[in-house]
Amino acid sequence: MGHVAIVGAYGSAGVAVADELCERRDEFTDDLKLTLIDDGDPGGGLCILRGCMPSKDVLSAGEHRYLARHDDRLEGVPEADPERIVARKDEHVSNFAEHRRSHVHDLADRDGVELLRETARFVDDRVLDVGGRRLEPDYVVVATGSVPNIPDLPGIDEVPTRTSTDVLDATAFPDSGIVLGNGYISLELGPYLSEIGDVDLTVIEHDERPLEEMKDAYGETVLDIYRDQFGIEVLTNTDEKRLESTADGGVRLIAERTGDGEREDGGEGDDGGERPGDSEEITVEADELYCFTGRRPNLDGLGLENTRLEPDDGWVTSTMQARDDERVFVVGDANGREPILHVAKEQGFAAGENIVAHQRGEDCEPYANVPHHVIFSGLGVYPFARIGHTPSTAAATHMDEIVVTREASSDGVFETKGHSEGRATLIVSADDGTVLGYQGLHRHADVMAKTMQVVVEMGLDVREVPKRAYHPTTPELLDGLFRAACAELAEREDCVAETDSEDMIP
Secondary structure (H helix, E strand, O other), rough: OOOEEEEOOOHHHHHHHHHHHHHHHHOOOOOOOEEEEEOOOOOOOHHHHHOOOOOOOHHHHHHHHHHHHHHOOOOOOOOOOOHHHHHHHHHHHHHHHHHHHHHHHHHHOOOOOOEEOEEEEEEEEEEEEEOOOEEOOEEEEEOEEEEEOOOOOHHHHOOOOHHHHHHOOOOOOOOOEEEEEOHHHHHHHHHHHHHOOOEEEEEEEEOOOOOOOOOHHHHHHHHHHHOOOOOOEEOOOOOEEEEEOEEEOOOOEEEEEEOOOOOOOOOOOOOOOOOOOOOOEEEEOOOOOEEEOOOEEOOOOOHHHHHOOOOOOOOOOOOOOOEEEEEEEEEEHHHOOOOOOHHHHHHHHHHHHHHHHHHOOOOOOOOOOEEEEEEEOOOOOOEEEEEOOOHHHHHOOOEEEEEEEEEEEHOHHHHHHHOOOOOOEEEEEEEOOOOEEEEEEOOOOHHHHHHHHHHHHHHOOHHOOOOOOOOOOHHHHHHHHHHHHHHHHHHHHHHHHHHHHHHOOO
């Protein structure tokens, strides 16, 4: 039992599985036979070809223009050249993808490893048809990534629709657009369309504000920045109902908007204006529709219906094994658990370890990660970083926590950079001072994420974390949070000590 087939071998998760298995092949009870399968053209993986790498490449152009445009010490506004932006992106992506393909091809040159550049499809439990060839491996790894999640909305097939992939390749833009979805894709690409494409955007936001997992001030900051700095109209508390084509080939959205408690006249009386719970049908027209409604596992055409596998909620366990077949492992975006590059790689390594353990008759270990992600909102000028617990997730565990927040404007360095908007939050255990989580929405929050990942994953006591800043000085924001948390811990300990002393008085 040593034959493993990896479907989606060019992706980050698939490569991680292959690397782990090759590294540990001596631990197999039987000789390892590894079949790498991928029909991607040219191949290289989702993140490299259509995900985080190309998106950050084009966002950098928007960031540079935005920063210059908002600095009143500079004269003139740089003119964007979309063709050069896309050409540079394509060059970088080509190089990155070639590096990935070369690595996979090097693996395929090893003894017992084969690469098949064909489409794979299940025809039975753990039986694959690969370009007409029948394979019956002992283990199958599904690492097929994800595809855009297009909503099942009446009329959507009748209107011009664009996804994130289209935006990354665009050298020409419409005058106006409607954006469905206001998650990480929208928060990153919306400002790009506005800054580089000069697109007049209307974004549909189902909730009262974005970043609903955070305190209201975070979402309100995003709304203010997007409306004031990028000219993006965000319709909150709004649900799309249907789409229609306009006479000039554009798109018309009919939606329902619910009152958010703000009266149209700005007052709080009983007569007139919008009230909480009121709803109205609204119509928005634009040249094109952008579907930034997330991604879903890429399982279409894989033939899962020919197996015992049922890809519903909970179909992949914490060991990365399929619930219905312990010899099938599903990793990365394909399992729908947490579609983030570094998570996909970690899941791949965990799956490789567990395949080795399983074929040796040993227990498989569950994979658990500390949440760690960054949204490059506001063209990366105002990134949102999340590490570990948020105030809401910490409260849900019923632990006794301390939550402290510091405004970016409290530290002069953000003022000198011309972008003092935003804030950061620290969550600390009130019992022992352990740092449980950190979130930041401010300039350079992304570069602070690694520091806070180390602090959170090592379970450091906030009182033992250095509270003095060296260059660069933007992390002074962190020092302020550390000091505030320590002060509250000390205050609580003093209160406990005083209570204990009173209890001892006869």
